[in-house]
Amino acid sequence: MSAELHLSHLHKRFGGLVAVRDVSFSLAPGEVVGLLGPNGSGKTTVMNMISGALPCDGGSVKVGTTDITRMKPHRVAKHGVARTFQLVRPLPTLTVGENVMLSLAFGKKRHWGREARDLAEEKLAFVGLEGRGGEQVGNLTYIDQKRMEMARALASEPDILLLDEWLAGLNPSELSIGIELVRHLQGQGITVLLVEHIMEAVRALCSRCIVMSAGEVIAEGPSAEVLARPAVIKAYLGDDHA
Amino acid sequence: MKTPLAFALAAVVLAALAAAPLFIPDYWTGVLLGMTGYVALATAWALFSGPTRYVSLATVAFFGVGAYTVAVLNEVLPYPLVLLCAGGIGAAMALVVGLSTLRLAGVYFVIFTFGLAELVRQTVSWWEVNVTYTMGRYVFLPFEGRHIYWQLLALAAVTLLISWAIGRSRLGLALKAIGDDETVAAHAGINVTRIKLMLFVISATLITLVGAIQAPRWTYIEPSIVFNPTVSFMTLIMALLGGAMRLWGPLVGAVPLFLLFEWLSVSFPDHFSIILGLLFILIVFVMPQGVLAKLEDLRGRGKP
Ligand SMILES: Nc1ncnc2c1ncn2[C@@H]1O[C@H](COP(=O)(O)OP(=O)(O)OP(=O)(O)O)[C@@H](O)[C@H]1O
Ligand SMILES: [Mg+2]
Secondary structure, eight states: OOOOEEEEEEEEEETTEEEEEEEEEEEOTTOEEEEEOSTTSSHHHHHHHHHTSSOOSEEEEEETTEEOTTOOHHHHHHTTEEEOOSSOOOOTTSBHHHHHHHHHHHSSSOOOHHHHHHHHHHHHHHTTOTTOTTSBGGGSOHHHHHHHHHHHHHHTOOSEEEEESTTTTOOHHHHHHHHHHHHHHHHTTOEEEEEOSOHHHHHHHOSEEEEEETTEEEEEEEHHHHHHOHHHHHHHHOGGGO | OOHHHHHHHHHHHHHHHHHGGGTSOHHHHHHHHHHHHHHHHHHHHHHHHHHHOOOOOOHHHHHHHHHHHHHHHTTTSOHHHHHHHHHHHHHHHHHHHHHHHTTOOHHHHHHHHHHHHHHHHHHHHHHHHHTSOOSOEEOOOOOOHHHHHHHHHHHHHHHHHHHHHHHHSHHHHHHHHHHHOHHHHHHTTOOHHHHHHHHHHHHHHHHHHHHHHHGGGTSEEOHHHHTOTHHHHHHHHHHHHHOTTSSSHHHHHHHHHHHHHHHHHHHOTTTHHHHHHHHHHHHHHHOTTOHHHHHHHHHHHHOO
């Protein structure tokens, strides 16, 4: 199935601040693409508009041929888009397994009962939390919470996955585990939009990158080439390094 | 405990409770009646407010509307139809209120629901004084205390059954998720607004029915009696005491508190409100999660 994501002329204002200005790009099915940019450049805002968390002030978002621009998050989810959050958001009154079952129960296929429990266990095993479904979320370490959030996103059986700095805050050995996990997703044919500051991860995972600065797309193309462009280096490091 | 065994046990207790009025003096039947009413109220309240944590003070608005519906219709329609009307009116009112308020978060929702109860009371008073020229109404139904008690017992059982069923369904999971984080719940595919509305309507309809069934007990009804805000506060504090997130929590809170309130209102009629307020504060500070959670906590700590 060709689950591609297509943004055209997305626009978002917060009061006087234009957080996203005329952003357009597309993801081909099965592609892992990096969305980069310095702090406050509008990456999370773009993700929020795709997932329906924020209404767009202009432009459109399409999944395949379906226009999802004005859909609420729960309907966007049904069209095969899942996400993680920049600050990990576990649901503390639910167990680890229930956090994952939630997406199974309300995803496209609405699994429940035994089947949902088995599938939740399968997703947990995939992210490295095998057999830990019964635990309280509060007892999980930071990386395990991130894993759980990934399992929850995968449980809605998405075609497109939005990862907002999912690898941030991990130590080097955790990072390489994390990178392996994302690579596995690619192997399963999921299209991934990866917001990331860690260049090592971007180089390892993304064939292509989109770079934003102050709400606008300033560069787009193959990762190695884009990251070497003076404009990109300038946006990240300031004028002195350009 | 295995589910069939739990059900068998519940059925035995229910049968014993139903048979009780045949063996105990009328006064105690009255106490059981009041207690059962509050068990139903607190359990129904917790259906919605427990998992979602939308603290509603509109309990008495629905309760009172239920009672008033019976007062207005009891001589016009057969009793079962009167109850049906009461339930329908409660559901319709909850739908309108829910659509307009469930977007409000936190304290704004609390204030709105409190305001709603006052608004409904004032509107009914105004209507009765200026339009129908009645100051109060009489309810003439051939019910004794135990008849009302049996109806309330059935309603309380049904309410518990609904709560049990929701707790096991995906709806229960969705409600808990909504209480934790509405944004995450929505991104998991949950239609948050619809589920909140649905539960609010179910909860409010049950509360309306409690008011309707209890109406014949007063014989004489006027707004200040059936729209007494104390009902909302007592329901809330009972559910919180036992634990509003648990099936049996509201019941565990309602039984002792009802007995305590009975005793207090007889022994200290002038200071009842003050004591109620103090208790309220105490419960919120000492066990915000309720008695059942506290017990579990203590038991957990006892273990190595
Ligand atoms: N809900 C909001 N209300 C007002 N301003 C907002 C809101 N969300 C984001 N902004 C502003 O919009 C701009 C873009 O923010 P955004 O979070 O999209 O940046 P980002 O690229 O994700 O940055 P970071 O790398 O720090 O996560 C920032 O100036 C931010 O302060
Ligand atoms: Mg961000």
